[in-house]
Amino acid sequence: MAYWRLMAAVFIHLLPLAAMADQDAFVGVNIGTALSDMPNPTQVVALLKAQQIRHVRLYDADSAMLTALSGTGIRVTVSVPNNQLLAIGQSNATAANWVTRNILNHVPATNITAILVGSQVLTTIPNAAPVLVSAMKYIHAALIAARLDSHIKVSTAHSSSIILDSFPPSQAFFNRTWEPVMVPLLEFLQSTGSYLMLNVYPYYDYVQSQGAIPLDYALFRPLPPNKEAIDSNTLLHYTNVFDAVVDAAYFAMSYLNFTNIPVVVTESGWPSKGDSDEPDATLDNANTYNSNLIKHVLNNTGTPKHPGVAVSTFIYELYNEDSRSGAVSEKNWGLFDANGMPIYVLHLTGSGSMLANDTTNQTYCVAREGVDRKMLQAALDWACGPGKVDCSAMVQGAACYEPDTVAAHATYAFDAYYHRMAMAEGTCDFNGVATVTTTDPSHGRCIFPGSKGSNGTFINGTFLDPSSNSTSSSSSLPFITHDSVSIMRIFMVLLSSVVLL
Structure with a gap:
């Protein structure tokens, strides 16, 4: 009888932990x-x-x-x-x-x-x-x-x-x-x-x-x-x-x-x-x-x-x-900056929902607000030149010409480069004038790379990365080399130096 009393006491004692075990974290x-x-x-x-x-x-x-x-x-x-x-x-x-x-x-x-x-x-x-x-x-x-x-x-x-x-x-x-x-x-x-x-x-x-x-x-x-x-x-x-x-x-x-x-x-x-x-x-x-x-x-x-x-x-x-x-x-412990832009792209694919539903690949590279216009123009010129982005969609009369601003055109070019490089780490920086977002920048007839033509359906999406592990996505893509990313960064630094002179 004493044994069963003891076991009952232990069982009651552990109830809170047992209840926690039944709850999802x-x-x-x-x-x-x-x-x-x-x-x-x-x-x-x-x-x-x-x-x-x-x-x-x-x-x-x-x-x-x-x-x-x-x-x-x-x-x-x-x-x-x-x-x-x-x-x-x-x-x-x-x-x-x-x-x-x-x-x-x-x-x-x-x-x-x-x-x-x-x-x-x-x-x-x-x-x-x-x-x-x-x-x-x-x-x-x-x-x-x-x-x-x-x-x-x-x-x-x-x-x-x-x-x-x-x-x-x-x-x-x-x-x-x-x-x-x-x-x-x-x-x-x-x-x-x-x-x-x-x-x-x-x-x-x-x-x-x-x-x-x-x-x-x-x-x-x-x-x-x-x-x-x-x-x-x-x-x-x-x-x-x-x-x-x-x-x-x-x-x-x-x-x-x-x-x-x-x-x-x-x-x-x-x-x-x-x-x-x-x-x-x-x-x-x-x-x-x-x-x-x-x-x-x-x-x-x-x-x-x-x-x-x-x-x-x-x-x-x-x-x-x-x-x-x-x-x-x-x-610098935050997930977002004061504008609500993600500081980095979390690797959460396949782990269920946190922060939002898993909308793999629905991230975009856009121009940061309030950055120096000359730096932005230099980055746009690089993307449409050495970056080998097809910028024909931004010529007058084309689908992404309007609005005719450096920021709008740079956003299109940045996103095109980012997706051409399979969203590899370091490919949405452009010397600090670009950032990753989950808001689809597509508008009207201008459908951005990576978009499914939803014109903003993913505004409430997540900032998830296509990688399911904690290593850089570039490591799993043989056609993306660290050298190519490094060369882009070096070129952007040189461009910024020219702009500032």
Whole structure:
């Protein structure tokens, strides 16, 4: 009889993880606002809808943003900013007022599903740590009063640095300095059916390892069995940093006797540009990491410790934030620029839908807005000359003559070259005056290369690449050489030098 009681207790204890195993994981995005030209909330929501992004995390509870999200069905995680934490953690009434103002005024029209009380509190504002759990309880009590506690979870986002000795994962534990906070915090998450929210950044783990972590291991690239990391205590095999960090969190919780709290990753990504001392912050690495991350999460593979248990993740982040201070990499974590143009073309073919439906090959190369006209003209001349683009469609009276502008003609020539080169990496740059888009620029009788004559049907398409893996598409095309792309780049640099003289 005692045996069956024990087994029943274990079964009930593991129910939250079992429930997570039955749910499909999601990939969402964080929406930072440190942009010098931040799109307005309506524009932000238009981009989310066009890319079919169904989960977002806000770093505050901005009323205009929540209003714009109303009626969309998009699942929204809002945040109590760190500078409001002390007041809320010391006053039940203040917490109730915050919930009334920021939650009750927007639900149910806006689908708010979680509240994060502070961000990385233990590592960034440790003086507020003593009131963190109180703040979470006060917010939750206000939700109970409004009968929203079953729909809106309460948690807080942690830096993964609160986990010490993280490899092998089975030896991981939370920084014992924070045990007086972590134990009641985990008790709260367990009792309310909430999640441990964790920021996971393999980029920083890789950089700080000073060569100890292979780049392929950080980027989810396939590893031969003899290169996989093995936890000597559990004999579990790890093929990427992300899974190892998530499992370290699970083991750290189990060290404190909590085994039924699921992990949700609130931030993860890779910068696409960096300073001279940040050589691995590149477009290709950012593309590879985020593409592989999305496929890994949406495949519901889970982690070696909890295979099949969803690890839902928010990508950091929607936009590049040019107003953010610090290194160049700090400004370049976004999937899009402020104009809603993709920073790079994700390799997602065959992985289901994320960001939008898979419309393979429906990407176009267009002239960037606001670039120098002389540079644009030089690029157009190169495309119609040495680039060997057939520009006859742009002569007077032809289908693509109108509008008779350098930008319109350059867009046609750029796209023709881009598709003639099979959309290989580096073939839509033209010395910085071109960019990839998913909006079909075809108009009237002017049908662009790569278009199916739909005149904009793919406006809400994705920025997907025809490649299904994380390597450059040029590597699988024997008739496209790196030399030809490099020669084009050199020629464009020479042209730009002539223009500037």
